Amino acid sequence: MKKVIVTDHPLIQHKLTLMRDKNTGSKDFRELLTEITMLMGYEITRNIQLEEVEIETPVTNTKSKIISGKKLGIVPILRAGLGMVDGLLNLVPAAKVGHVGLYRDPETLKPVEYYSKFPQDIEEREMIIVDPMLATGGSAVAAIDVLKQKGAVSIKLVNLVAAPEGIEEVHKYHPDVEIYVAAIDERLNDHGYIVPGLGDAGDRLFGTK
Numbered sequence: 001m002k003k004v005i006v007t008d009h010p011l012i013q014h015k016l017t018l019m020r021d022k023n024t025g026s027k028d029f030r031e032l033l034t035e036i037t038m039l040m041g042y043e044i045t046r047n048i049q050l051e052e053v054e055i056e057t058p059v060t061n062t063k064s065k066i067i068s069g070k071k072l073g074i075v076p077i078l079r080a081g082l083g084m085v086d087g088l089l090n091l092v093p094a095a096k097v098g099h100v101g102l103y104r105d106p107e108t109l110k111p112v113e114y115y116s117k118f119p120q121d122i123e124e125r126e127m128i129i130v131d132p133m134l135a136t137g138g139s140a141v142a143a144i145d146v147l148k149q150k151g152a153v154s155i156k157l158v159n160l161v162a163a164p165e166g167i168e169e170v171h172k173y174h175p176d177v178e179i180y181v182a183a184i185d186e187r188l189n190d191h192g193y194i195v196p197g198l199g200d201a202g203d204r205l206f207g208t209k
């Protein structure tokens with residue numbers, strides 16, 4: 001499949017520009033990330049299955065559609081992925097939330113797993129991994145590996161900003177996983193940071209460093 005969907009609605013581009021600005025503080029950064037995730041959610045959930053039910057409006061009986069089929073599971077990659085959970089939960093409050101803890105070793109840039117906990121019925125859910133940054137792709141590939149080992153069969157990856165290198169890496173190891181991004185940037189620098197990017201997403205979200 002090897003599919004990348006760029007959700008570049010003007011509102012998303014505007015808000016992302018504010019997030020990239022180094023003078024934007026943590027409070028605004030967090031709020032903007034939630035808002036963008038909600039806007040991306042519109043595309044991410046576009047193909048959700050519906051079923052017809054009978055209801056009674058104040059005027060008449062009618063048939064109308066509600067969500068059916070696979071339920072959603074949201075999986076933030078800790079820490080920065082936490083900043084994208086509320087945006088999706090606002091849209092789909094019944095979604096369950098799993099967590100996978102990975103940090104990138106600053107020397108090797110390889111992901112190190114330190115935590116994971118998922119809903120029990122993971123194989124029956126459409127799992128949506130969220131993380132603002134897709135850089136080398138190591139963290140995303142590792143998170144998808146873990147989810148698949150636990151039985152997930154339907155997985156989407158949602159990132160705010162991606163480097164071409166990261167997209168290629170995910171496609172190489174997990175061609176079945178659709179990737180949703182708000183922007184594809186130019187490249188990685190020598191420290192594995194996305195250029196132009198927005199810096200360290202976790203530090204900017206939580207005010208660390």
Ligand code: PRP
Nearest residue numbers: 078079080103104135136137138139202
């Ligand atoms: C960041 C980011 C991704 C990862 C991307 O997390 O949130 O998880 O780096 O890089 P990669 O594509 O090269 O793996 P980080 O390791 O800084 O951890 P944090 O969220 O706890 O700050």
Ligand code: URA
Nearest residue numbers: 135193194199200201
């Ligand atoms: N992780 C981040 O938070 N930012 C980058 O640019 C790359 C990895």
